[in-house]
Amino acid sequence: MSGLDVEDLSVVYAGTPPVTAVDTVSLTVARGEIVALLGPSGCGKSSLLAAVVGTVPLASGAVRWDGEDVTATPVHQRGFGMVFQDGQLFPHRSVARNVAFGLEMARVPRDERRSRVADMLELVGLEGFGDRAVTELSGGQCQRVALARSLAPGPRLLALDEPLSALDAELRGRLAVDVREILLASGTTAVVVTHDPDEAEVMASRVLRMEDGQLV
Amino acid sequence: MGTARAHHGLGWWALAAVPLAFLGLFFLWPLATILARGLFDGGFDAAGVLEVVTSPRTADAVVTTVTLATLGTLGSLALGVPAAYALYRLRWRGQGAVRAISAVPFVLPTIVVGAAFTALFGRSGLLGGLGLDQTWVAIVLALVFYNVIVVTRVVGGAWAALDPAQADAARTLGADRWAALRHVTLPALAPAVGSAGAVVFLFCATSFGVVLVLGGTRVNTLETEIYLQVNQFLDLRAAAVLAIAQMALVGVALAASAWARRRRDRTLALRRVDGTRPATRRDLAVVVPVLALLGLLLAAPLYALVERSLRTGDGHGLDHYIALFGEPARTVLPVTVAAAIANSLVTATIAAVVATGLGLIVASLLTRRSRRSAVLDAVVMLPLGVSAVIVGLGMLLTLNRSVLGVDLRGSWWLVPMAQAGVALPLVVRTLVPSARAIPAPMRAAASTLGASPWAVWRQVDWPLLRRPFGLSLGFAFAIALGEFGATTFLARPDRPTLPTAIYRLLGRPGIENVGMAFAASVVLAAMTAGIMMTAERMRTTVGGDL
Known part of the structure; x- marks a missing residue:
């Protein structure tokens, strides 16, 4: 099958007793689809997302892309991008150099990099912000930069972990629409984790509900 | 996944082996030698111990x-x-x-x-x-x-x-x-x-x-x-x-x-308030x-x-400072004080580079808290609890011979190694809080953008650790420059460091020698204070980055 295929995935955190955050979850996401994972905090949705991307180890199960097993592929070679809850922009790099990071890692030539960064900043509505320090940005601007940074290297799948939850309510509503349009415009396959049903409806074409480590 | 994680564990220990080998050779083995030498003479020697103790x-x-x-x-x-x-x-x-x-x-x-x-x-x-x-x-x-x-x-x-x-x-x-x-x-x-x-x-x-x-x-x-x-x-x-x-x-x-x-x-931990108040006339x-x-x-x-x-x-002048460059009487010092200064600078540079290099490795390994990192932390901090005199004595007892075919007797580089061991705990304590202040998701963000573990370290950790690294390099250099307790056991008489030269000069009779000792002390104090002040400047913006 084409796209993402998660089979019987479990995440267990060490401890006494060990905590099963994700319990044998299976799901598929077709190419170009935007799926929301909706659930209360602590239900395991962020752990599931992190396991798919590869920042958290799996206890069991498999992650496949276009039928190819990527479970043992290290994060940086998986080609899955991620937007973190609080942006996680690099404080020692300007806006443009944050967006360029993934392109630098992929050894994209400088000129191509520059034009791609400009395109990405335009896509998220931050033309001309390239030389700013990330510490000067507002919360909404930070998340736009984080989105541009994740999209720049052209990930096969974009994971968004509560991308808007650090923002105030009014801004959240507006940005949710923007994010959906940006994802559609770039044709990106995406999984969005959120605890807000309205946000899930706005951003995603399909909503999956999660409770106690399982899809319901 | 299991193999990948075992790999990760192996990598951690492989890296930890570097500081552990250093401390083992230049600290733990010498310490063990002191214990063995002190307590045993063939078998446990209670009488011999008692004789010294009483x-x-x-x-x-x-x-x-x-x-x-x-x-x-x-x-x-x-x-x-x-x-x-x-x-x-x-x-x-x-x-x-x-x-x-x-x-x-x-x-x-x-x-x-x-x-x-x-x-x-x-x-x-x-x-x-x-x-x-x-x-x-x-x-x-x-x-x-x-x-x-x-x-x-x-x-x-x-x-x-x-x-x-x-x-x-x-x-x-x-x-x-x-x-x-x-x-x-x-x-x-x-x-x-x-x-x-x-x-x-x-x-x-x-x-x-x-x-x-x-x-x-x-x-x-x-x-x-x-x-x-x-x-x-x-x-x-x-x-x-x-x-x-x-x-x-x-x-x-x-x-x-x-x-x-x-x-x-x-x-x-109870409560933090501003408890200061402006001084009044009554406080005078x-x-x-x-x-x-x-x-x-x-x-x-x-x-x-x-x-x-x-x-x-006959009054005051720079005579003693000028004498630092002259050949002293043969019975006092075999080299000029200027040569001792040069020797100290070389020694302290090596010590500082070794200590901060090891410190950087340790800080990277201690970033994530775990049982093994707590063990490494404790081992690295050990020199803090042991007098430098004992480090020097231990190295003298242990390494004053050939080890694995390498003749260590009187090797000049034992001095910077001892100084690096003395400076290491402070270097680690300077670097670890900064390393731990870097949020884990920030490293994960770099990984999801295609950065390999080494690229993550170079692109995220290193830029944020550069300033504390500079600070700890300065600290280590200043500590090594002034180190006396361990150095005095290990420095060869014909290769004195500035502190051991000062000690020799202070102990020799004659106003010329003592005057030179004081002049050399002023030079050492100025160098140390200068380095510390330069290093402290790095501190002002640490954390401001994050």
Whole structure:
């Protein structure tokens, strides 16, 4: 099958007793689809997302892309991008150099990099912000930069972990629409984790509900 | 996934092997050798141990060590607590400069402090008429000079964060200013006072250079007795037994300090408020005498040192400084002082690079808290709890031979290795908080953008650690430059470092030699203070990055 295929995935955190955050979850996401994972905090949705991307180890199960097993592929070679809850922009790099990071890692030539960064900043509505320090940005601007940074290297799948939850309510509503349009415009396959049903409806074409480590 | 994680574990230990091998070779093995040498002679040698332990010289050294450290601690508290009030509880203009100046003695090498008090109390010194040369009084004053800032900083920090409403409440209940201070404020500060006292006691019990220079032949602590046993009586066995006694003493002080610190952390965690207030006219009665006393204690020895370094047979001049470049009498030093300075700079550079390199590896490994990282942390901190004299003695006993076919006898590079071991704990403590302040998701963000683990370190960790790295490089360099306890056992006579050269010059008769010692001390003090000030500049923006 084409796209993402998660089979019987479990995440267990060490401890006494060990905590099963994700319990044998299976799901598929077709190419170009935007799926929301909706659930209360602590239900395991962020752990599931992190396991798919590869920042958290799996206890069991498999992650496949276009039928190819990527479970043992290290994060940086998986080609899955991620937007973190609080942006996680690099404080020692300007806006443009944050967006360029993934392109630098992929050894994209400088000129191509520059034009791609400009395109990405335009896509998220931050033309001309390239030389700013990330510490000067507002919360909404930070998340736009984080989105541009994740999209720049052209990930096969974009994971968004509560991308808007650090923002105030009014801004959240507006940005949710923007994010959906940006994802559609770039044709990106995406999984969005959120605890807000309205946000899930706005951003995603399909909503999956999660409770106690399982899809319901 | 299982194999991937096992791989990760192997990688961690492979990297940890570097600092562990260093500490094993230059610290743990020498320490084990001391224990074996001290306790065993064929089999367990109770009689031999008893002979050293019960000798009157040993008893005298133990009593002297404990008494001097106690007096030094009490003196530091007596001056440091009022100074904490004047410098941290109260606010006034120019306070920042006074705080900065009062921190100067703490960064001076022990040999410089010893030289400065010799310049003050020595026979032809500024206060030579008092007859305090080679007495306990001179040593205790030097210990207070060195450590009062520790008390001021620690207690001052607690005092500035103490809720003044507590004392106000006592006042409304009928307590006068002194009663409020005695029954409310001081008890609240007790954990901080205890914590500072324990640390100062530790420093006093390991201030080898100060006691060796100021005590002469009359006052001997465990450390100077170890030195004498090695260098005068050539009794390595007795030195090893004394070293074990010194370790036990320091162990007790460390345990007390850890206990006091836990208590202080608990009290401070309660609530943080701004407990400072502007100074008023009434405060002058406290502030003026405290600052005058502090100023006198800090200024007099340093003034005496500079004055003596400039004093010549007929007035004042730069003769002694010029003599640093000249060939000294053969019986005094085999090389010029300038050559010793060059040697010190090379040695300290190597030591600083080794210590910060190892420190960077350790900080990277300690970023994520786990059981294994706690073990590594504890091992790396060990040199902090052992007197540098013992590190030097241990390396002398262990490495003064050929190891794996490499002849180590008198190898000059043992000196920078010892200095690196002494500096390592401070380097690690400077780097680890910065490394831990980098959020884990930020590294994960870099990974999801295609950065390999090495690229994550280079692109995320390193840019954020660069400044603390510079700070710790400066610290390590300054520590190595002034290191005396371990170096004095390991430096070859024909390759003295600046501190060992100063010690030799101080011990030789003749105004020329002593004058050169003072001039060299001023040079060493200026170099150390300069480096520390440059390094401290790096600190101002640390954390501002995050």
